[in-house]
Amino acid sequence: MYLLKKYSLLLIFALTGLMACKKDDYYLDSGLANPYFKGTVVDYLNAKPFYFDTIVSIVKLAGMESILTRDTVTFFAPTDYSVQNLIRDCNADLYNNGYDTIRSLQDVPKEIWRKYLGSYIFHGANQLKDYPQIDYSLLINFPGQTYYSWDMQPMNIGVEYNSDNGVKYVGYRQLTIGYIPDISKPTNWIVAKVASCNILTDNGVVHVLNADHFYFGFDRDKFSKDMQAAFASSGK
Template sequence: MKKLIFACAAFLLVLNACKRDEYYRDGGLANPNFNGNMLQYLQAKKVPFDTIAQIVKLAGMESTFSNEDFTFFALDDDVIKRTIGTIRTDGLNNLLFYSGKDTVKTLDQISPVIWKKYLQRYMFKGVNRLKDYQQIDFDVRSVYPGGLYYSLGGNISNIGVTYGTANNIKYIGYRQLVLTYIPDASKPNDNWFINKVSSSDIKPTNGVVHALAFNDLIGGAYFGFNRNDFFNDVYYSGLMPSNSSK
C-alpha cells in the first residue's frame, strides 16, 4: 500500500514538473491576444493609455490604429503629463509661460501635424514580436548590437533584446525588449535614449503592441524622446484655440 502511495505521489510530481516546463517553454500562460483592434486596446486600458488613445484621435490616426498592421511601442499617459507639465515643472508649459506665450490647457491646442509627427516615432512597419529582434548587450554592442529600424516618422531607432544573467551564467535569464531612440542618424552610436519594455507581444487584431516601462531618464520621460524637438515645434507653430475658448 505504501509503495502505491509513493508511486502516485511521484507521478503527481512528474506531472506538475511537466506543467512547469510547459509554462517556461511558452514564455508564460497569460493570453497575449486582445479581441479588438489596436485603438480599442488603448481605449480599453484607460490606465495607462487613456491619453495616448486621445492623441491618436487628435493626430487623425484612428483609421491607422484601427485597420493597419504595424508595431507600436506604447508610451504611457504619464509621459504626456510630464511633457506638457506646469509652469513650475520642467515641461512645455514652463517654457511657454516664461517666454510670455499662452500655455497648453487642452491637448487639442497642439497641432494635429505635431501629434502625428511624434507619435510616429513609436510606430514601426511590420508585426514584430520579441522573438523577431536580435540580441543586444549594451556592454559589448560590437558583439550583440541589436538592430537598426526606421520608424514610420522616418527616425532611426535601435531595437534589441537583452538577455539576463541567471545562476551567474550570462544570457540564460530573463529577456527584455528595449527600444533606443537615436537622435542623429549620421551618428548611430551616440546619444542613445534607452527605453525598456514592460510588457511585450500584446496582440490586438491588427499589429502588435509593446508597452514601454516607466522611465525617469530624459529620453523616456518626454514625448518623442528628445523633448527639445517637440518643445520647439509647438513653440514656433503656436497654439490652436482650445475647445473651451470657442
C-alpha cells in the first residue's frame, strides 16, 4: 500500500512538473520555494526520502557519495520511481533469458551502478541559465549542446523555450537532458525533462527530473545486457 501511494504521488509529481522552472524560479510540485539548500547534494537527497531514498542507496553502492559531497557538481536527480521501473523490467528480461533476478540493490555490481548513475552527474555548478536553447522540432537551429558526464558519457542538455498564447519561445523555460546511445547518431536521444531546477546546495546544483523519466540510467536494454553478463560471469 505504501509503494502504491508513493508512486501514485510521483505520477502527480510528473504532471505538475510541467510548470517547472517557469521564469527561472525554483519550483517543486508547482510550489514556489527557497532555491537555497543548506547542505551538500547528498544532504538534499537525504532530506527528500520520499523521492530519493533508493537513489541515495545507489549513490553509496556506486561509491560516488564523496563526489556528491565534496566535488562541485551538477546533478540531474532521477526519482526512485525510475529505479523501480528499471528493476521490474530488467528482472523480466533476466527471467526470460534464464538468469537469476535482482532481489536487492546489492545484487547489482558496483561498476554497473556507477556506470548508470554517472550519466546524471557533471563537473561544475550549472543552472538553467547556463545551458543553451533546444527546440526538438528545429534542432538544426536550436540543438542544445553535447556535454560529457562525470564518467564521459555524452549527453545533450538544453532549455526548451515554450510558447505562450501562440507566441513561440516567450513562455516558460524547461531544462531537458538527453542520453545519447550512439555518438554517431547524435539526435537519437532518450530525453528526460526537469521538474524542479536550480536547487542550490553547498557543493553544486540539483535539477530534479520529472517522474516521466521512466528508467534509471535511461537505457533499460543496455542495463539488462550488463546484468546478464554480470550474472553469467558469476554463474547465477
